[in-house]
Amino acid sequence: MQTGFWTPLKVGLLTLLVVVALVAGITSVTGTALREHESYVVFAMFDDVSGLRRRSRVQIAGIEVGQIEHIALVGHKAKVTLRIRDDVSLYSNARLNKRSEGLIGDMAIDIHPGNEPPFLTHGDEVIHVVSTGSIDQVFEVLGEITADIQGVTSALRETMGEETTESIQAIVGDLSKLTESVNATILDSSEKISSILGLFEGLTAEIHDVTVGERRTITSILHNVEQVSLQMQDVLTTIQGVVGSGEDDLREGVDDLRKTLARFNHALDEVAVITGQVETVTGKVARGEGTLGRLMLDDGILRDIEGTVSDASDFVDRLMRLQTEVSLGSELHVGRGGARTVAELRLIPRENKWYSIGIVDPVAPSVERIDLTEIIDGEPTTTQTWTTSHSWQLHAYMARRWAFPSWSVTGRFGLFEGSGGLAADLGLLSNRLMVSVEAFEIMSENKPYPRVRALASWSFLNHLYLSGGIDDALNARTISPVGDEGMAARDYFVGGGFFFTDEDLKALLTTVGIPAP
Numbered sequence: 001m002q003t004g005f006w007t008p009l010k011v012g013l014l015t016l017l018v019v020v021a022l023v024a025g026i027t028s029v030t031g032t033a034l035r036e037h038e039s040y041v042v043f044a045m046f047d048d049v050s051g052l053r054r055r056s057r058v059q060i061a062g063i064e065v066g067q068i069e070h071i072a073l074v075g076h077k078a079k080v081t082l083r084i085r086d087d088v089s090l091y092s093n094a095r096l097n098k099r100s101e102g103l104i105g106d107m108a109i110d111i112h113p114g115n116e117p118p119f120l121t122h123g124d125e126v127i128h129v130v131s132t133g134s135i136d137q138v139f140e141v142l143g144e145i146t147a148d149i150q151g152v153t154s155a156l157r158e159t160m161g162e163e164t165t166e167s168i169q170a171i172v173g174d175l176s177k178l179t180e181s182v183n184a185t186i187l188d189s190s191e192k193i194s195s196i197l198g199l200f201e202g203l204t205a206e207i208h209d210v211t212v213g214e215r216r217t218i219t220s221i222l223h224n225v226e227q228v229s230l231q232m233q234d235v236l237t238t239i240q241g242v243v244g245s246g247e248d249d250l251r252e253g254v255d256d257l258r259k260t261l262a263r264f265n266h267a268l269d270e271v272a273v274i275t276g277q278v279e280t281v282t283g284k285v286a287r288g289e290g291t292l293g294r295l296m297l298d299d300g301i302l303r304d305i306e307g308t309v310s311d312a313s314d315f316v317d318r319l320m321r322l323q324t325e326v327s328l329g330s331e332l333h334v335g336r337g338g339a340r341t342v343a344e345l346r347l348i349p350r351e352n353k354w355y356s357i358g359i360v361d362p363v364a365p366s367v368e369r370i371d372l373t374e375i376i377d378g379e380p381t382t383t384q385t386w387t388t389s390h391s392w393q394l395h396a397y398m399a400r401r402w403a404f405p406s407w408s409v410t411g412r413f414g415l416f417e418g419s420g421g422l423a424a425d426l427g428l429l430s431n432r433l434m435v436s437v438e439a440f441e442i443m444s445e446n447k448p449y450p451r452v453r454a455l456a457s458w459s460f461l462n463h464l465y466l467s468g469g470i471d472d473a474l475n476a477r478t479i480s481p482v483g484d485e486g487m488a489a490r491d492y493f494v495g496g497g498f499f500f501t502d503e504d505l506k507a508l509l510t511t512v513g514i515p516a517p
Helices: 002-030 135-159 162-210 215-243 247-287 290-297 299-321 502-512
Strands: 039-046 057-060 063-074 077-085 095-100 107-112 128-130 323-333 338-350 353-361 366-376 379-389 393-403 407-416 419-428 433-440 451-460 464-471 477-479 485-488 491-501
Touching: 002 323, 002 338, 002 464, 002 491, 039 063, 039 128, 323 464, 323 502, 338 491, 407 433, 491 502
Parallel strands: 057 107, 095 128
Antiparallel strands: 039 077, 057 063, 063 077, 095 107, 323 338, 323 491, 338 353, 353 393, 366 379, 393 407, 407 419, 419 433, 433 451, 451 464, 464 491, 477 485
16 A cells, blocks of 8 residues: 555656756746836737737837737726836837738737837826828728829810810821922922023034034033033932932932821720720720729728728638646545546637637546346346456636636636536636645546645746645545445545646747657
8 A cells, every 4th residue: 555655646746846857948038027126017009909919029120029918998098007127128109010920820029119208107008109001091092093083084085075186186297288388499499490491502503503604612611511421420319319309209208208197097096995985984884884893983882992901801810829837747535546637728819718628637537337237036127247457538628717807717617527517716826826626527426526636836937836625525435336435436635737828839949940750
């Protein structure tokens, strides 16, 4: 009997030492809350605290300088209380804003300390809080953009009206006048050249008459005339280069001019087509036709979109506020010389409401009655046998806490070691000291009264707790299969354990990293 008691005690002490070492490692990585004598408190009023919660990071230039200590609703705003390290000074024009810390969706508070004295002291308010945008502002900007598009369309319609058509016609008229001037210049130059050639013919006849007696003189004159003719030829070549060598050059110039006008008319046609398409789209939007028109004019669709966005925002907000807590504890029962182990997972959607699920390795085996019916001497005879088994039990319940300034009360309802029951907790000293009473196994066949557990637990170092109490307080002994008193039921226990949150797990993974596959 002595050996059966000391062996579980040694195992329990060794397990507790391992747990303390593990929690000490987690505590050294995650850090603890700021102590009051080395920090001070300020507060700020936020319009929206989605993603923020107690112990969220407060940082300057990416370095943590404090934590959120409390969040409360004051009127229509959220009062966020911040605890800041003493070595960090904030000025009167300090500024706060929320910022996402990563893909998980957690939020932190960034502080810009400011530079205008005086300094903020314990209990002061940070006035400057930067608010984030909302979906309503997005729709407002979208409406302004639509109005600008309609204004541009109206201006384009006015620009491409009757005045533009008259301007194009005036340009075409000026080009026609220019063509006529070029033709007149060419005709006038041709007549002058013909007159000059006529004069040369008359001069040649007179020279022929004179050549009979003045051959030498005429020869000299003809030589001079030849020189003049060459010079005139150069002049005519220059004139032809300016006005064109004939009808072909003029036709080519007119064709080039027509091609240019045709390209200009084609560009104007494309502009007119684009303008018509813009007017058609704008008209459909104004009449509420098409997807964009219905979106802009149908209030029902806009309300549906706003509702969908609001529902999605609420779901994301609830998901971001969900916290988890994992705990593992063990109790050493003095009378039975065994250990009771509990592993538990809490899902905390709100600070004062949570759901818990876990497994329990009980210290006492489960007792079950089996009725056997046999035919003895032609008569049915029922005999009762009792069997014991030792297996893990399901532990699942829901809890609701009512908090007061210096204490709190928590009610729990669900399964306790595989049996329906309920419990109540009294929290003292900021919930570090918890006094609990649990009642379950109400209809047990081997106990005259329900199983009642009364215990007290003390939390310290933000991750460890110690507990002690009495188990099965109402039943001194169990009932044996034959109706006599069986084994001892009431027992005393001491124990301890550790717990950590998803914040501690994320901080641990951030520090040590994730092993590569």
